[in-house]
Structure formats: C-alpha cells, structure tokens
Amino acid sequence: xxxxxxxxxxxxxxxxxxxxxxxxxxxxxxxxxxxxxxxxxxxxxxxxxxxxxxxxxxxxxxxxxxxxxxxxxxxxxxxxxxxxxxxxxxxxxxxxxxxxxxxxxxxxxxxxxxxxxxxxxxxxxxxxxxxxxxxxxxxxxxxxxxxxxxxxxxxxxxxxxxxxxxxxxxxxxxxxxxxxxxxxxxxxxxxxxxxxxxxxxxxxxxxxxxxxxxxxxxxxxxxxxxxxxxxxxxxxxxxxxxxxxxxxxxxxxxxxxxxxxxxxxxxxxxxxxxxxxxxxxxxxxxxxxxxxxxxxxxxxxxxxxxxxxx
Amino acid sequence: xxxxxxxxxxxxxxxxxxxxxxxxxxxxxxxxxxxxxxxxxxxxxxxxxxxxxxxxxxxxxxxxxxxxxxxxxxxxxxxxxxxxxxxxxxxxxxxxxxxxxxxxxxxxxxxxxxxxxxxxxxxxxxxxxxxxxxxxxxxxxxxxxxxxxxxxxxxxxxxxxxxxxxxxxxxxxxxxxxxxxxxxxxxxxxxxxxxxxxxxxxxxxxxxxxxxxxxxxxxxxxxxxxxxxxxxxxxxxxxxxxxxxxxxxxxxxxxxxxxxxxxxxxxxxxxxxxxxxxxxxxxxxxxxxxxxxxxxxxxxxxxxxxxxxxxxxxxxxxxxxxxxxxxxxxxxxxxxxxxxxxxxxxxxxxxxxxxxxxxxxxxxxxxxxxxxxxxxxxxxxxxxxxxxxxxxxxxxxxxxxxxxxxxxxxxxxxxxxxxxxxxxxxxxxxx
Numbered sequence: 213x214x215x216x217x218x219x220x221x222x223x224x225x226x227x228x229x230x231x232x233x234x235x236x237x238x239x240x241x242x243x244x245x246x247x248x249x250x251x252x253x254x255x256x257x258x259x260x261x262x263x264x265x266x267x268x269x270x271x272x273x274x275x276x277x278x279x280x281x282x283x284x285x286x287x288x289x290x291x292x293x294x295x296x297x298x299x300x301x302x303x304x305x306x307x308x309x310x311x312x313x314x315x316x317x318x319x320x321x322x323x324x325x326x327x328x329x330x331x332x333x334x335x336x337x338x339x340x341x342x343x344x345x346x347x348x349x350x351x352x353x354x355x356x357x358x359x360x361x362x363x364x365x366x367x368x369x370x371x372x373x374x375x376x377x378x379x380x381x382x383x384x385x386x387x388x389x390x391x392x393x394x395x396x397x398x399x400x401x402x403x404x405x406x407x408x409x410x411x412x413x414x415x416x417x418x419x420x421x422x423x424x425x426x427x428x429x430x431x432x433x434x435x436x437x438x439x440x441x442x443x444x445x446x447x448x449x450x451x452x453x454x455x456x457x458x459x460x461x462x463x464x465x466x467x468x469x470x471x472x473x474x475x476x477x478x479x480x481x482x483x484x485x486x487x488x489x490x491x492x493x494x495x496x497x498x499x500x501x502x503x504x505x506x507x508x509x510x511x512x513x514x515x516x517x518x519x520x521x522x
Numbered sequence: 523x524x525x526x527x528x529x530x531x532x533x534x535x536x537x538x539x540x541x542x543x544x545x546x547x548x549x550x551x552x553x554x555x556x557x558x559x560x561x562x563x564x565x566x567x568x569x570x571x572x573x574x575x576x577x578x579x580x581x582x583x584x585x586x587x588x589x590x591x592x593x594x595x596x597x598x599x600x601x602x603x604x605x606x607x608x609x610x611x612x613x614x615x616x617x618x619x620x621x622x623x624x625x626x627x628x629x630x631x632x633x634x635x636x637x638x639x640x641x642x643x644x645x646x647x648x649x650x651x652x653x654x655x656x657x658x659x660x661x662x663x664x665x666x667x668x669x670x671x672x673x674x675x676x677x678x679x680x681x682x683x684x685x686x687x688x689x690x691x692x693x694x695x696x697x698x699x700x701x702x703x704x705x706x707x708x709x710x711x712x713x714x715x716x717x718x719x720x721x722x723x724x725x726x727x728x729x730x731x732x733x734x735x736x737x738x739x740x741x742x743x744x745x746x747x748x749x750x751x752x753x754x755x756x757x758x759x760x761x762x763x764x765x766x767x768x769x770x771x772x773x774x775x776x777x778x779x780x781x782x783x784x785x786x787x788x789x790x791x792x793x794x795x796x797x798x799x800x801x802x803x804x805x806x807x808x809x810x811x812x813x814x815x816x817x818x819x820x821x822x823x824x825x826x827x828x829x830x831x832x833x834x835x836x837x838x839x840x841x842x843x844x845x846x847x848x849x850x851x852x853x854x855x856x857x858x859x860x861x862x863x864x865x866x867x868x869x870x871x872x873x874x875x876x877x878x879x880x881x882x883x884x885x886x887x888x889x890x891x892x893x894x895x896x897x898x899x900x901x902x903x904x905x906x907x908x909x910x911x912x913x914x915x916x917x918x919x920x921x922x923x924x925x926x927x928x929x930x931x932x933x934x935x936x937x938x939x940x941x942x943x944x945x946x947x948x949x950x951x952x953x
Contacts, residue, residue, distance in 0.1 A: 221722070300838050320840035321724040322794030341842075343724030381724055405727055409718035 213510050216334040218325050219344035220385040228353065228389060231506050235354050238509070239502035241278060252281035255312040255512050259285045260327075261338070262299065262318040267473060268338050268347075271497070272315050275504035281312070281512065303327040313512040316340075321378075334511040342376045348472055349382035351503040353390060355496050356427055359468050364391035369421040369463070370412075371397050371453055372431030372480060373442070375404040379472045380431055384410050397421035398431075398453055401442040418453055422462035429470040430455050430480040446479055456482035460490070468492050525549045526940055527562040528899065531570025535577065536874035537890035546575055548897035551939035556893060568935060568942075570901055574869060577877035577889045578610025578898030578938065579855070583675070583700070583754055583778060583826035585847070586612070586643070589630060590619025595831035595918050597631065600851075601639025602952065603829075603916035605944040607851035608900035608933035611881070611888045612641050615675045616648040623648035623659045625667035632668050640943040640952035642898075644670045644884060649688045649699055655679040658688050665695045670884045673700035675754055676801070680706055682739060689740075689749035698752040698776065698883060701740050703761070704802060708732035713842050715788040715803045723792065725841060728803050734760035741768045744775055752883060753777040755828050757802040759812030766821045776883045778826040779813050781850060781857040782923060786810070790923060796837040796844035797923045800828075803846075814866050817875060824880040825872075827854050831919030849917045853910055855902060856929035862904075863930075869904075897940030904931040906946075916950060 213227050220228075241249055257276045261269050269285065276283035286306065299318070306314065311333045316324040321341030328335035339345040356363055368387045374380045374396045387394050388411045396407060397415040407414050415421035422428060433449065443449050455469065469481070469491040477483050485491055526548040533544040533556065545560040546553060586600035595603075597614075604612045614631065616622035622631065628645045635643035647669035651657045653676070661672060672692060678701070679685040685701075692699045709732045714720045716727025737753055741764055744751035756762060756777050768775050782800060787807045791798040798804060816822040830847025837844050855876070861867045867875075877900075881889030888898055910927050912920035936944035944950050 298835065298839055318840070320842050322841045325794050326838075341724050375721075378724060381722075404721040405716045405729075406718040406721055410721065 215511070216328050217336045217346050217507055217511065218328060219337060220346045220349050220382045220389070221344065223385070223389065225389050228350065228386065231350055231503070231510065232354050232357060234506035234510060235350070235499070235503040238505035239499065241505070242502055248278050248280060250280045251509055252276070252279040252312070252512055256282040256284060257313045257315065257508060257512055258306050258311045259283065259315045260303065260306060261285070261287045262323070263339070265317055265339070268317065271500045272338060272504050275501050275508055278501070279505055279508060281508065299323060300326065300330055304330055307331045307333055313508060336507060336511060339378050341378065342381070343378050344382045345378040346382050347500070347504055347507055348379050349386040350507070351496055351500040352383055352429070352470060353386050354499045354503050355470065355492055358495070358499070359492060360426060363387065366392045366426040367395070367424055368392050368427040368429065369395045369397065369425040370429045370431065371418065371421060371455065373402040373433055374398050374407065374431070375402045376434060377431045383429065384412055395421045395425070399443045399449070418459060419462050422459065425463040425467055427470065428455065428460065428463055428467055432472060432474065433476055433479055450479050454479055454482065456485055460485070470496060473497065524940070525554070525562055525565035526568060526937065526942070527560060527565040528568045528570050528575055528901070529560070531573045531575035531901065533575045533891065534869055534873040535891040536870050537878040538892055539870070541870045546891065546899065548899070548937065548940035552897050553891055553893055553895045556891065568901070572903060572905065573934060574902040574904060576873045576900045576902060577891050578900050578936065579608045579876040580611040580880040580884070580886060580889050581609045581827050581829070581851070582613045582824055582880040582884055584612050584614050584829040584851070585617065585831065586614040587831060588618065588634060589627065593918070594833055596638070597634040597643060598638035599916060599918045600829070601635065601641040601643065602950045603849070603851040604641040605936045605938065606916045606933070606950055607853070608855050608902065608936050609851055610641055610898035610900065610936060610938045611644060611886055613644040613646050613670055613884055615646050615673060617653060617676045621648050621653055622646070623651050623653070625660070625663045628664055628667035628669050640938060640950060642938065644886065646671045646673050646700065648672070649674045650679060650684065653677050655681055655684055658684070658691055661691060661695045661697070665697060669697070670886070671698045671700050671752065673702070673754070675700060675702045678702055678704050678706055678736065682743070685740065686743050686747065689743050689747040689751065692749045693747065698750040700752040700754050702754050703733050703736035703740060705732045705736045708735060713799060713803065714791045715805045717788065717806055719788040719791060723794070730758040730760060730805060730809065733758045733802055734764065737761040737764050741773055741775060745771070745773045748774065751775045755780050755783060755802060755826070756813060756816070756822055757783045757805045757809060759809050762812045762816035762821055765816070766819070769821060776823045777821070778824040778880070779817055779822045780826060780828045781854045782848060783813050784810065784817065784825070785857050785860065786923060794841050795923070796839070796841055797848060797921050797925070799841060799844050799846050800848060801846035814861060818866050818871065823875070824883060825854065825858055825875045826880065827851055831917055832921045834920060837921050847921070849912070849919055849922050851917065852915050853922060853924050853929070855933050856910070856931050857924070859904060859931040897937060899937045900933055901935035902931060903934045906930070906932050906934065908932050
C-alpha cells in the first residue's frame, strides 16, 4: 500500500481491495457493544480542515477514536491570501509535532499534494477542490460491494455537476479501476472538457445514462452554484436531471441509488427516493466510518510499525 | 574606448541574411569591421571558435518590477539576469507600482537603468491610465520621455471602444500597442488550460477560445484603425491561424511567443507546481506545435521571455492563489535552441526571432551586426552542457519551470556597446 492517500487516480486495484477488505473487518468493530479497539493507541492524527465540513470531519474523528488514536481537529477557514501564515507553514508547524497521519481538506485542488510533499507524516486527502475525495469513493465502492457482491462488470451512472465534483472524479477512477463501466450525465455546462479522456462515456441525456445502470449516483449541486449561471433554474434542473422513481425505471430493476450527501431534497433526488430504498445513502455514511478506520489503520499504523526499534 | 576582436566564430546576422564564418571587430561601442582572418593590434581578443556570434538578444516583453516590487526584481538584478541570458536590450512592462503611465515613472526607470543595468532598458508605458482600461495614457509625452510601446499587459482592455481609441491614437506616436489577449468573461478564474488536464486536476480551466476571441477582435480593430498591433505571448493554434490570415490581408500586426509556450504543454501542470502557472496558461500539445510552426513560418515574429519574477513565498500557496508567470532570461536561449536541434528552425531564423525582429517591432537600433551598428553581441556555444539552478541565477526570484534541468547550449559571452558584460565562466561583469 502506498504511503498517504491523495487520490484514487493511479491507485492499484490490489490496494483498493486491501482497503475494502480491511474496512469490512472494521465495520464489525462498529457493531460491537464497545465500539473501540486499541489498534492506534498512542498515535496521533490531525484533522487539518481548511474548508468547513461537518460530515467528513466527524466521520474521520469517530474513525480515529474507535481505533484509540488521539484525534486533534484543526480548522482554519482562511486561505493563504487572507491570513499571514501560508498553508505550507501551517502544515509544517503541525508536522513538527510528529503526528502519525494528517487528514487534509482544502477548497483548492492540489493542496493536499503540496502539503504531502513537505511532510514526514502520511497525508490523507479528505477532499480537495474539484479534484479528488478518495475516502468517499472507497466507501462508495464498499457500499456497492455490500449491495451487489462485486464491482466488476457493473454499469455505473453518475449524474449532475461532474465539472465541480471531487466525488465524481474519485468515483470515476475507482469504479473504472475495479472493472465497472462508467457513464456521466448532467447539464452540458456541468460536464468538464474532454471528460472522455478519464475513460467514461458522456451520455447525451439522463435516460441514456440510466439505461441498464446497476448503480445510479446523484451528485450534490453545491450551494454556491444553486444560484449560478450553469443552469437556468432549480426547477429546470430538477425536471431534467433530478431523480425520482419514474425516471429510475430506465435503470436496472435492482439498481441502487447513491448520493454523497447532504441531499438537496427535490433537486437531485425526490423526497421519497432520498429516504428509502433503493437509495443506500445512510449505508454510505455508516460505511464511511469503517472505511476511514481502515485507511487510518493502514496509514498511521504502518508508520508506527516502521518506527519500532530495529 | 577599448577595441574587441571576436575571432573564429560563426556569424549569424539575420538582418543581412548572413550565416558564415567571420570575425567581428568592435570599436568605440560599435561594429568597426566584419571579415575573415582579421588582425587587430592591441584589441582584446575573444575566442569564438565553436560559437555562434549573434546580435545581442532583444526581449520585447519582460517585467522588471521596479518601481514598487523590488523584492521580486529590480532593474539592476533584472539587467544582470538579462545579459546572463544574452539579452542586451530589454523592454519592460508598465505594471509596476506606481504604474508607468506618467513620464516621471518612465524617467525614473531610465535613470535607474543608466546607473544599474548592464543591459539597455526600454520602458513600455501603460496604454490606459492605471491599467484600468478606461482613459488612455498621455502617449505623446510618454514617447518623449522614452517609452517605446504601449501596453496594459497582465490586464486586458475589455471595452472595445477604449481599445479602438487606444489603437487609433497610437498612430500619432507611431508606436505599437501590445495586447494581452484574453477575454476575461471566458477566462472566468481559469488557471490551467481547459481540457483533459484541467478536468483531471479539478482546477478551473481557461479555454483557448478566450485568447482566440480576443485576438479576433483586436485584429479587426487594427484593420479598422491602421495602427500597429502587437499580440503578446501567443499560446493557441487558433490565434496563430487568425494572425496568418490577417498578415495575408495586410493588417499591420506583429506577434511574439514565449519559450515556455514553445516548449511546454499543459501536462507540465499535472503536479500542481505553481511554477507552471502562467497567463495565458500552458496549452495543449497541438497548440505548442502550432506556435512552433507559426514561428518557423514567420507568422510569429519574435521570441519574448515574459520574464515575470515572483517571490518563493508568493508561489508556495494554493495553485489558484499563486500569481501567474515565470522568470525566463537565463533559460530562454537554451530552451528555444531545442527547436533548432529538432530541425524546426534554422540558426538564422532563431537569431532573427531573438534580435532583428523584436528590434524592428520596437524600432530600436539593435539586432544587427553590420559595420556601424551598435556593438551588442551575444556568443552562444550550441554544444555546451549545463544544468540550470535558479538559486544560482542572477534574478532575485526563482520561479522557473526548468529548475534542475539539463540543457545543451548556452550563452557564453555577452557584450553591450562593445564592452564585455557577461562571461559564462566569470559571471556578470558590471560595477
């Protein structure tokens, strides 16, 4: 397993399988009466969040605590431009305190990589701009394996704002590496340039994307773009790309519906679809903790072993 | 004044169409004689065997940052870096602080240059006051003070009415208007070329069409007004095509291309290194090929560095927040020499793009090596191997995409007005 987890792009299939396998073991821990194991006792993990996040930070925090690691949350909403300390200085300062792993989220693509280049500790990307969100893609893969028993040969449709979505990019790389077919669909203004170069098919309509799909993933329309000019109105978006049970009929009968959350109800998903099967949104959240436990174990645990006396 | 005899080299004088073995005698700051087997009693001898003897390079687009941003560069350090890269004449852009939109600033730059710079410095004045794209600057007074061209470089005059006036009025002073052609509404915060690379990186894309649309507009306005339009740092195949058509129609337009747009594609940005962030951005491999072809065809006249120094701490931030631009004086020749080795350009074409063409565009007495011309000479050893380390360079800044890169071919000697100002083994020789 590579040191650090910056993205799914370029990750070996065997490594993805190792993470998923470990995550299923970790899930069992979360089902115990006492949801805690001593695996990372004495290790410290810093959650370095430059962008507000409740869900992902909480998920990483619970994951670290269930492994008995000391979890320190460091939040800073400002960019280098608006404060006197650069992101690299912040990161180097924290690194000097010898954490065993640093979890980084930033609103600009590439920042976790730049930080990783400077740090001794392994860096786990918790989402960088519109680039990658690797733990989200891994927990999505875990959820699909749980539901379908496999990923290989499945057909996955990713719907919505592909251009601005790190979830889409990580999932595209992840599902392709694991042998699935991936289609994307959304308003043409939200499909990034040369998207086929990623290995996906750009469908011309929602119906074409859903046709025969086993997995349908709706992406969140980011709040700041709800009022933006990339589509004419929420009403039009919901009518053309919002999922409901009627549109879902184009997919396989046993298709599942995923969403990285939080759902804009009535926009990406109809109200009843958001709450009930075939949507698996809360399973994704539940698996998120187990998956992040696996990643922290594989990253922070390995460094701990490497530091043992020779 | 001392006499200098440059012996045994291959003389490349594009203005005279001359590519032959010849010696060059400099006296009183000028070329005194050109010929073979020359002897000159008492003259300082420069051994040019194995070297190309070229007119001193003319850079028609650089940022020297003085006044106002001396922590990035100043006229002294920029001038030293220039001669170390073979540039004997440098035109500096107006986006200083204060902006060079007033004859007093032009005076100041020329005064600093006289005292501090081993290279000749030619100020480019702002086309509009404060680079705001609203009210045109006092072109006549600025030309009287020594400005050689007008440009709001770094910014784009989006108001077509203002741009028309600027072009129209520039005919009074008969100086080029140099445009940074990017439609701001299409750039929209884009920081890398829009395409497969921006999609992979998840960074906002700056589409090639942002440049093409703007070049199209300015070519129309140049045609309407009859002014001399100069398109800075051309980066797209589309702009090269439009320039080719406009030239054929007889529009008075010239254009430059940078070494980085000739040598690097957007894939260089895949590691999020802010030293690969430029404006306009590095483009696709097809755009790079079109720029190379445009240079070979003469559609693009000149190679300009767009030398844009920024401090290390300014580049060590989020990719979106980093200022665009790279330094370029000391690597320019080595980078573009690859095009000669690849058979895309002849040595004489390269010399023209680096000296006689930019000199013609700016109406400078430079870029030629006939008897009586200024004694500005650059010697290039095309086979010399070296490794570029920006920390050891002469610029105050280090923002280069070529740090640590091995090159074949470098500038070995630079003379300005018949005086040795740079020697590869001795460094910059200037008080």
